[in-house]
Amino acid sequence: FLSTLQARWQYAGEALGLGFAQGKSMLWNKPMLDANGGIRALAAEIAEDAAATKLVNGLGLRVNLVAAPFEQPLGRRTFDEIWSRQARWARLRRVTFPLFFAPEILTGAVVPLVLALIAAASAGISLWPTAIAVLAAFYLPECALAWSKGWYLSPRMVAAIMARDLILPAMWARGWLGGAVDWRGNAMTIGTKAAELEETPSGA
Template identity: 30%
Template sequence: MAVFAWAAGFYWIVAVALLVVSVAATIAQPWLAARRATRRDKPPISLVLPVKLLEEGFERTQESALTQQYPVYDVTVAAVEPDSPALAAMRALLARHANAPSRILRSTARFAVSPKVDNLYAPFMQATHDTIFMKDANVLLEADALAEHVRQLTDSVGLVCAIPYCARLENFAAQVEAAIINGPHARMLFLASALGQGHGVGKIMLFRRSDFLRAGGFDAISHTVGEDNALAKAMRRIGKRPVFSHRLVRQELGKRAFRDVYQRQLRWSVVRRNDELLSFLLEPICQAIPAVMAAIVAAPLAGLAPLAAAGATFILWFVLETLLSMAKGWQLSWVAPVVFVVREALMIAVWLNAWTTDRVIWARDSVNASAGAKPAPVPHEEG
């Protein structure tokens, strides 16, 4: 039992130290990343907007891409369906903002594990400009977002992503999802960025198509549902670094259903299990419940009652994350303690479930995350 107690004590020290360091990194990252943003020219950009579902806030977030304060950019909307409520809404938006050249492409490619990659084939291959900026439909861009993110795309950088934070939380399930994304997920990404590391996070992706093709193109990302992480790996293989921008991106949640929150977190966890096994194995150390359990086992070593050690660990974790959210200006509510408890239980459930399945949900479609991809189509086949 003494061995278990010492092992639990060591785990607790590492987990709490990681919590403190990652909170500090989250505060410092924008300043550190901004120092690396040394590009000053503004190349023409092809902005790609894949659309699938018409969700609450869709018009507001998509319109933010059409009102960028940037010298030269065009907009390509990509959709699988020939017509849909989301596509109809995009047509109306494009008509209202005719200042930026725009078009709609129907993606008919069917070769990738991820339907999103299929949808991106036509706009990526037919983009007018070499520099491509892709954003998800629920991301709200500031007016100077293109100009700011492109500052990170220096000669040594192959992919620029941005760390998302959740806003416009309109029900309890949305608050739980935000507590996950703004909590452990964000802290680890901010820490990686503060240490000069980058990863693929697909809320936005900025890259050069010439680098993308040299890194293998769609054959390098079609085998996984985690196309963002696969693209980051492909860029590394050709000597181009993935980086996180100094600007965050605002992900608008609105109202969420618990089932959708669970399925979305499960999809990301399965992707990490398949593509980043070490990261997946270490995920529990970023969560409060394993640290609370370690505190219970190790408490006698410090002469503490197990329940007192557990309570102190739980309160420390909650207080530090709450103070961090306040410092970043992220949305909080009076039910934050309950949200925190539910979040911790949900994350453990998702992590355990991810060991047992390859079937995930993407945009309401069931996808086998381990299915094999077909060869990518011949360039410019789609229209």
């Protein structure tokens, strides 16, 4: 979810002037921040990186990313832990940047593959070559990016990328739904109107 998916979209966005702040590692021009509400201004959104991005953009400035992403070893995670983390992030993106979140459904291979197969079937084109072409168009550049940047790449990684894309549509749909998400063992409800966290009893 992070390196070859979100990192490439983050850097592509920055290249187009659409950089987004990253919560736990932000460097600020302190006089500028102090002149515009100080650190309390970051409480304007449920996620401080979203608040930072909107604050900087609102001043007519640009968020800049570091030259290359940092490695973030996560260790082994269960499927439930992966789902919980990504569902929380999806919900936060949906609440804070809904117009950018909406097209995320197209970042994985599943929806484009289905649309390509429907188009191929309508045009009388063989489905297998169509499927292979679409999957190659998605995964070969992603693997090439990982290889060129020295990021982790192995057959297991390729399998994980495909599994990730199978999960993405459900994750995207989860982002549009209300209900609680897990945050460090606490069931939290992320609202859409005031963008607030409301703690609810956890079943964990």
